[in-house]
Amino acid sequence: MRSCSSLACLLLLACQPDVGASSAAVVYGEDGRTEPYAHPSAALRAVARSAIAMKVGARHVDDSAPSDVRITYTRTLSEAQDLCAGEPFEDQIEPGTCSGTLIDERHVLTAGHCMDTARDCDESVWVFGFEVDAAGAIAPLERDDVYACAGVIAYFDDGEVDHAVVRLDRPVVGHTPVEIRLEPRGLSPGTPIALIGHPNGLPMKIDSGGEVTWTSGDGLSARGTVDAFNGNSGSGVFDHDGRLVALLRGGETDYVDAGGCNVVNVIDPPPADDGEGLTYVRPALEAFCASPGVVSPLCDCGGEPCVPGLDGDACADAQVIEPVSQTLTGTLTGYAPLTSGSCGGAGPDRVFSFTLEAETGFEARSEGFDSVMYLRAGCDGAELDCHDDVDRDTDRGSRLSRVLAPGTYHLFLDAYDGDVGPYTLTLTFEREADLPDAGPPVVDAGTPSEPDAGAPVADAGGSPPASGGCRASSGGGGGEPWLLVALALLFLRPRRSSIPRD
Numbered sequence: 001m002r003s004c005s006s007l008a009c010l011l012l013l014a015c016q017p018d019v020g021a022s023s024a025a026v027v028y029g030e031d032g033r034t035e036p037y038a039h040p041s042a043a044l045r046a047v048a049r050s051a052i053a054m055k056v057g058a059r060h061v062d063d064s065a066p067s068d069v070r071i072t073y074t075r076t077l078s079e080a081q082d083l084c085a086g087e088p089f090e091d092q093i094e095p096g097t098c099s100g101t102l103i104d105e106r107h108v109l110t111a112g113h114c115m116d117t118a119r120d121c122d123e124s125v126w127v128f129g130f131e132v133d134a135a136g137a138i139a140p141l142e143r144d145d146v147y148a149c150a151g152v153i154a155y156f157d158d159g160e161v162d163h164a165v166v167r168l169d170r171p172v173v174g175h176t177p178v179e180i181r182l183e184p185r186g187l188s189p190g191t192p193i194a195l196i197g198h199p200n201g202l203p204m205k206i207d208s209g210g211e212v213t214w215t216s217g218d219g220l221s222a223r224g225t226v227d228a229f230n231g232n233s234g235s236g237v238f239d240h241d242g243r244l245v246a247l248l249r250g251g252e253t254d255y256v257d258a259g260g261c262n263v264v265n266v267i268d269p270p271p272a273d274d275g276e277g278l279t280y281v282r283p284a285l286e287a288f289c290a291s292p293g294v295v296s297p298l299c300d301c302g303g304e305p306c307v308p309g310l311d312g313d314a315c316a317d318a319q320v321i322e323p324v325s326q327t328l329t330g331t332l333t334g335y336a337p338l339t340s341g342s343c344g345g346a347g348p349d350r351v352f353s354f355t356l357e358a359e360t361g362f363e364a365r366s367e368g369f370d371s372v373m374y375l376r377a378g379c380d381g382a383e384l385d386c387h388d389d390v391d392r393d394t395d396r397g398s399r400l401s402r403v404l405a406p407g408t409y410h411l412f413l414d415a416y417d418g419d420v421g422p423y424t425l426t427l428t429f430e431r432e433a434d435l436p437d438a439g440p441p442v443v444d445a446g447t448p449s450e451p452d453a454g455a456p457v458a459d460a461g462g463s464p465p466a467s468g469g470c471r472a473s474s475g476g477g478g479g480e481p482w483l484l485v486a487l488a489l490l491f492l493r494p495r496r497s498s499i500p501r502d
Contacts, residue, residue, distance in 0.1 A: 028225035028270035031088055032209035033199060036131050039206045043242035044194055048206055050176040052236065053108050053126040053147075054096040054198045061125055061146060069141040071095055071130070077200055081254070084261035092132070092202050094231065099197030100126060100166065101236035101244055102177045104296045108166045109284055110234030111249055112157030115164040121149035126168065128175050131204040138203065144173040153294065154287035160221045160277070162249040163284035165291075178236065180298070181243035182282050184310050185334030186215035186222055189273075195226035195248060197235025208240065213275045217348050217420035219334030220283050222246060223275040229254045237278055244281055251276035282307055310334055310350075315379035318353035318410055323360065323429045328352075332369075332413070332420040339412060341374030343386035347415025355408045361430035362409075363401040365390070368423035370416040373398040379410055388416065 036048040060073040073095035077083065083090050098114035108126055115121060128145045132138060148169040155164040187193070194208035210226035226237065228251050237246035255262035286307050289299035299306055312319035313335050321328075335348035366373055374386035384404075390397035400411075413425060 027227045027264050027266045028210065028268070028275065030209070030268075031264065031266075032207040032227050033088065033205040034207065036204055036206055037134050039208070041194075041206075041208060041240065041242075043240070044196065044206050044208060044238065047178055047236075047238060047242045048131070048196050048204055049129060051102040051128075051178045052196050052198075052204055053100045053102060053128045054130045054201070054204070055098040055100065055110070055114060055120075055124050055234075056095045056127055056130075056201075057097070058123055058125045058148070060095050061127065063143050063146050066143040069143055069146055071127075071138065071141070077202060081200070082262050083255070084258050084263050087263060089200075089202055089205075094201035096130070096198040096201030096231050097124070098231065098233045099235040099248075101196075101234075101247070102128070102172060102175055103165070103180065103244070104177050104298055105171045106168055107153070107288070107296065108168065109236070109244075109247060109281070110164055110166060111247060111279070112155050112162045112164040113250075114234045115149075115152045115155060115166065116157075121152055121166070124149060126166065128172070129204075130198065142174075145175075147172065153291045154284060156283070156287060160216070160249075160279075161283050162277075162279050163247065163287070165284065165288045178238075178244045179242065180281055180285070181239060181245045182285070182307055183245060183280065183334075184219055184282060184308060185331070186219040186280055187212045187245060189213055189215065192240055193224050193226060193245070194238045194240060195228055195232065195235050196238060197228075197232045197248065199227070199229035199232045200254065201231040210275075212278075213271060214273050215333065217333055217415065217418045218336060220280055221249070222278040222280065223273075224278055225270040225275045228276045246278040246280045247284070249277035249279050312350045312352060314338055315351045315410055315412075318351040318379075320353050321427075323354045323356055325428045325430075328425040328427070329423065330425075331422045332415055335420075337415075337418070339414070341372055341386040341412065341414060342383055343372060343374070343388045344416055345372035345374065345412070345414030347418045348420050349412055349414035352411045352413070353408065354411070356404055356406050356429075358431050359403060359405055361403050361428075363428040363430075364399065364411060365426045366398045366413055366423055367396065367426075369419065369421050370396060371398045371423065372414040372416055373400050374412050374414070375400055375402070376410045376412070378408060381410075384409075 036045050039045050060071060062070040062072050073093055075093060076091055077094045078090035080094055098110055100108040100110035103109045126147050127141065129139060129141060149166050150169045151167040153165040153167055189212050191212045193210050193212060194206060195210060196204065196206050199205055207227040210224050212222055212224045214223045216222065228248050232248050233250060235248040236244050237248060239245055253265050256265045285298060288294060289306055309317060332348040332350055335350050337346060337348050339349055340346060364373060372388050375384045376382065377384060385400050385402055387398045387400055390399050413423065
């Protein structure tokens with residue numbers, strides 16, 4: 001590698017845009033990146049032009065003329081990526097480093113790794129409306145399209161969930177925040193999605209040919225087959241009605257070597273259960289609204305939670321059920337991993353509550369995935385039982401069985417890890433008073449109309465008489481009537497529950 005003079009190195013670095021720490025790249029099937037003016041969806045075009053912003057180094061923006069803001073960056077995509085001739089958008093400039101979406105008049109949602117350092121805020125601006133028109137020219141920009149970063153809120157990045165909210169230096173003028181779609185459980189695989197942002201820092205593009213391929217068990221992250229590139233990090237992911245559902249976290253390599261030059265990395269056919277990494281809006285909005293000092297219409301919901309919770313997601317919000325035998329079905333997808341039992345449970349969990357007024361036999365059986373169940377006497381009460389696997393070969397199912405005293409109990413259906421899905425929960429409640437009672441023991445005294453014939457008398461053939469009664473067999477001689485009476489008493493005594501007592 002050749003060295004360079006200090007001045008030459010500084011000049012070279014000054015021409016390089018800052019890049020996010022996590023790349024987002026690849027084309028699935030056909031390249032679906034489309035200029036906003038040419039996209040057929042009016043809803044997605046409207047979102048692109050009103051709410052999508054590009055993060056760019058402030059040194060590359062000349063806003064000295066308020067009505068004629070210029071992007072001074074000149075390097076093309078072909079020059080930056082050493083592209084082979086004929087690659088899409090090769091002659092367009094690529095000044096951007098990340099993308100974001102306007103969620104209220106003062107805040108932009110982006111990826112956490114786009115705002116890792118103080119420089120990401122202090123030395124960058126956010127530009128709305130950076131796109132090309134039908135003639136291929138950069139659309140005119142004004143000062144109301146350019147905003148500085150005044151702070152970063154709700155920053156988080158653990159490699160799966162990745163978000164940050166940028167507070168702008170002033171309220172945005174001339175642009176409209178997006179509508180947000182909150183899905184506590186995430187989107188189902190196969191749901192169509194669109195990505196709007198700045199791939200490789202290019203003028204804005206829309207790709208509406210992707211779909212969700214996988215959603216995490218906690219409903220916080222997903223994967224999808226959107227055509228995304230470095231610079232798309234933080235881009236909004238939308239349903240086809242233009243509602244924001246997620247943001248892009250990262251993905252595959254952008255380009256591959258084609259023998260002396262590079263071409264777009266194409267994966268065809270697209271994967272059925274993989275793709276680019278996405279973070280749902282829900283965790284970002286929860287963190288944003290929980291941040292001190294935040295004032296936003298997104299966080300003003302009339303005293304109710306702005307992000308709807310799931311029934312039974314926390315012990316304090318346990319789903320109350322009647323103490324009657326029943327079968328419950330559902331899924332743990334979208335539930336948070338809040339608790340665990342003494343025998344395990346590191347995944348999402350759901351809580352059920354019931355109150356007993358009398359001593360009751362209780363049994364719970366779960367099926368569907370690698371579950372863990374535990375029972376507590378109240379949210380903070382003692383754990384009464386915990387069970388992991390019914391079937392040790394498949395690690396599936398759990399079973400609890402006890403006799404419980406009167407009181408309130410909380411049943412936790414948990415997952416061994418994050419791999420969850422639909423479940424079937426079979427509950428049996430059997431009060432002691434409802435158990436079958438055979439009454440006092442009764443000994444068969446023979447047929448009422450026939451007097452007791454006394455001791456058995458064998459006929460000539462050695463067979464016992466055919467009359468009823470409690471008689472000993474004559475075949476072996478010396479039968480004991482008292483033994484039969486004892487056996488009858490043992491068999492006919494009242495049955496009690498076999499469920500172990502608390």
